[in-house]
């Protein structure tokens with residue numbers, strides 16, 4: 624087996640140029656750990672926000688930091704005491720956000736409890752696009768909002784990685800889904816299951832009926848505009864890195880933050896829904912690992928649309 628690997632890393636906060644792809648030793652799994660050879664990893668907003676130093680009040684990083692929260696690959700070695708997984712298994716992995724080891728590398732050491740076997744129907748790129756985005760969408764829709772058939776649901780950012788999966792899940796549950804996106808993505812978002820689309824770069828939409836649930840994935844002015852879209856007693860569910868001003872009492876609605884924590888059972892359920900064709904992975908583009916810095920630059924610049932950027936390792 625290889626003793627050295629390529630890994631994207633940075634040793635200080637800053638712009639994308641602080642990322643380099645270095646040769647470092649392949650780590651060995653300790654008790655409870657699995658060594659996974661990555662095939663595909665996703666690049667998420669958290670990766671660039673963390674690198675830029677915007678999340679220092681939430682996470683204290685140890686440098687050098689390898690970015691990457693999730694991905695998919697093959698188990699190559701298991702630490703002592705692991706019988707559930709074996710070398711060769713195709714798996715999805717989650718890496719803790721603040722740990723030094725991320726998935727933008729050829730190998731990652733993962734906590735065995737956060738390694739999920741992949742269904743045969745899913746390829747590595749699709750799986751990588753679904754891990755953290757699917758986890759976030761599932762928790763927001765199923766656990767926090769508990770969306771039901773017949774409800775009116777509005778998704779702010781229906782063309783994004785998480786928003787697109789929320790659209791798909793809510794439509795599958797039988798909700799009447801409205802989603803926001805740029806005008807050029809209207810047909811794409813309808814294809815995900817939205818019955819109605821509001822173009823945020825188009826003319827103001829006057830006739831949006833009151834919604835039972837609004838998902839805010841944007842924060843700021845978009846969050847503020849969500850309150851007036853809700854029916855009395857409606858539910859505003861938010862998941863953004865920025866803090867919000869809670870105006871629930873003023874508008875007579877509920878406001879809840881979807882608490883996203885790594886959960887292998889949820890990821891397993893998401894993979895199973897995708898394997899059955901209920902969910903479609905959304906892949907914006909695929910870049911080689913050597914372009915880890917460029918991938919983060921594109922994401923931070925708002926150049927990524929229609930799902931996740933994937934790094935092929």
Ligand SMILES: NC(=O)c1ccc[n+]([C@@H]2O[C@H](COP(=O)([O-])OP(=O)(O)OC[C@H]3O[C@@H](n4cnc5c(N)ncnc54)[C@H](OP(=O)(O)O)[C@@H]3O)[C@@H](O)[C@H]2O)c1
Pocket residue numbers: 667668669755756759779780781782783784785786803804805808823840841845862863864881883927928929930931
């Ligand atoms: N742990 C957590 O709490 C957690 C977990 C996951 C995600 N999040 C947060 O959830 C948010 C979305 O994550 P993501 O991974 O889905 O991001 P993403 O894929 O990068 O989302 C980008 C999308 O935002 C859309 N957008 C930009 N401006 C918009 C506007 N004014 N109105 C509506 N849509 C707009 C764009 O739509 P167009 O392409 O149509 O322009 C783009 O597709 C981020 O803020 C992220 O930090 C939080």
